[in-house]
Amino acid sequence: MTAVAAQALWAAARVLEHHPRQVTALIAACLLGGGGAAFAVASFGPDPSALPVREVVEPVEPLALREQSEVLDAFSFSLWRSDTVRPTDTVESLLARLGVSDPVAATYLRQDPLVRQQLLGRYGRSVRAEATDQHALRALTARWVADDSGNFKRLVVQRGDKGKFTTRVETAPLTATTRLGSGTIRSSLFAAVDDSRLPDEVAVQLADILSAEIDFRRGLRKGDRFSVVYEALEADGEPLRTGRVLSAEFLNNGHQYNAVWFQQAGKGAYYGFDGKSLTSSYLASPMEFSRVTSGFAMRFHPIMKTWRAHTGVDYGAPTGTAVRTVGDGIVEFAGVQNGYGNVVMVRHNPSDITVYAHLSRVDVRRGQSVAQGQRIGAVGSTGWATGPHLHFEFRINGTFRDPIEVARKAQGTVITAAARPAFDKLATSMRAQLEAAGTVAVAGAQ
Known part of the structure; x- marks a missing residue:
């Protein structure tokens, strides 16, 4: 077979599916022709223009208008x-x-x-x-x-x-589903969460998780960005409650911070992607959002009218604001004491005790076990108080310490060697989800 014939066969194979009759003639010409022979494609099919045209007419009887009206009247939605x-x-x-x-x-x-x-x-x-x-x-x-x-x-x-x-x-x-979100700071964290149509609980958790790294009261900058992966608890496909923040990334003043929730030995905590614990033994504050009105220092006592050492930190907040324990422990006292008013004392270990005073309500009893972040009462003005606020103390071996400094220096849970592979796998997955959350937000803004 000549090269020309081989090329013709290859061309025939390309059109075989759509033109079988023409290809048959083409192959025959290739096989019978000589080295310099010419060939042409011949069609063995009839000319379509010569084919007869047949018209088919079928009668259609529409329903009577009355019957159509009755069908429409019977239909409901x-x-x-x-x-x-x-x-x-x-x-x-x-x-x-x-x-x-x-x-x-x-x-x-x-x-x-x-x-x-x-x-x-x-x-x-x-x-x-x-x-x-x-x-x-x-x-x-x-x-x-x-x-x-x-x-x-x-x-x-x-x-x-x-x-x-x-x-x-x-x-x-309830059914737990995973959701993604992100936002940009223009004025405050709560405003950014609202603009991004995220639940307020996400802002509260973000402030808790990264409180040791970011000052959410004074340290936010316009243009700071965050991405978050969180749980939504749904009922019959409708969200009813916001669950736990599973992972977060926050760009604050040019510095990037990240967090991921990880459980080991039945207890969960937040860690950076490098495995460093972000969950301190003690929360930075006994309330989700408040302002410090009096620090751990000498001050002019508003009732005694003398300069005295202030043994704790005062947080200004409206009456009824929830007060939470800053760490796991056992309630050592829950009741009324002169000066403190309604007060709760929690022992966290043999040396550490925290005190929550001037409460309007006490929600725990003596001997009760409490977990970090659990509500134990509400802000009030009982005892020696000139207005609603929480007086918070931290005592170590009976000595008053600055609660803010204690929380900052407290150590968190360390990831064990056995749990490290599982953590690394989870961190990789969360990185990808946070990246997707940021991409969606950027695309939606354009």
Whole structure:
């Protein structure tokens, strides 16, 4: 076979699928032709323009207009709408926002004891209504988290086939999902979180996690950026509560800080990607957000009217602000003491005791075990106090120490050699997710 014939065969193979008749003729010409022979592609198929044209007509009988109208009248669909309960809601105002106009349903909801107990006046609870195309109520569902058990409650009001309503309360497990977010500081951390449509709890946790590295009260700069991976706890596909921040990255004044949540031996803590612990034995503050009104130093006592050593740190905050223990421990005292007013004392180890004074409320009892960050009371002005604030002390072997300095120098949990491979694998995964969170935010801003 000549080179020309070989090239022709190769060309034939390329068009074989779409032109089989022409290729057959082409191959024959290649095989019969000589070294210098010419060949042409011949079509053995009929000319399409010569093929007969056949018209097929099928009669179609449309439904009568009356029958079509009856079908349309019989068709119905559901309308869905979600909202949250407001403090001033009545049955009528809630149903109106949910797009329901149903006097029978409104009367039932007003009279049902479960609805009155679990829905009306329950500010912030998520509510979803299913209504007919005539805005009559088919079903109403409310969801909320009652405790820290990992479950949620579901109130279900349903209309039966005969129009009768029934009400029940169910318990179901929350589902944890992972979410990504990021933001840029323009004025404050909370404002940046709001602009990024992230939950406020994310800002609170970020301030706690990186408090030893970043001064969130005075150290933030315009243009600082953060990315975060966090848990959302969902009920029936709707987020009800923000879970734990799993990983974070914060660029503050040109310095980058990162954190990842890691568990070993049944206890979790935050670490930098290099494995250095970020979770101190003690929190930097007994409140999430507050201001120091009096430090650990000599001061003019507002009641005694003399210069005296201030044995702790005072945090100014409104009455009722939650107070938390700065470390794990056992409640050694919970009650009233002269000067301190309502006070809680927590022993953390044989040498360390923390004191929380002037409380408006005490939420723990003597001998109770408490975990770091657990609420133990609320800010007040009991005892020798001129206004609402928390007086916080740190005693080591009976000696008063500056609580801020103690928290700064406290050591955290070290990653063991056995747990290090698992930590490195987790850190690599979290790096990738944080990078994705930042990319999404940049793309959305453009």
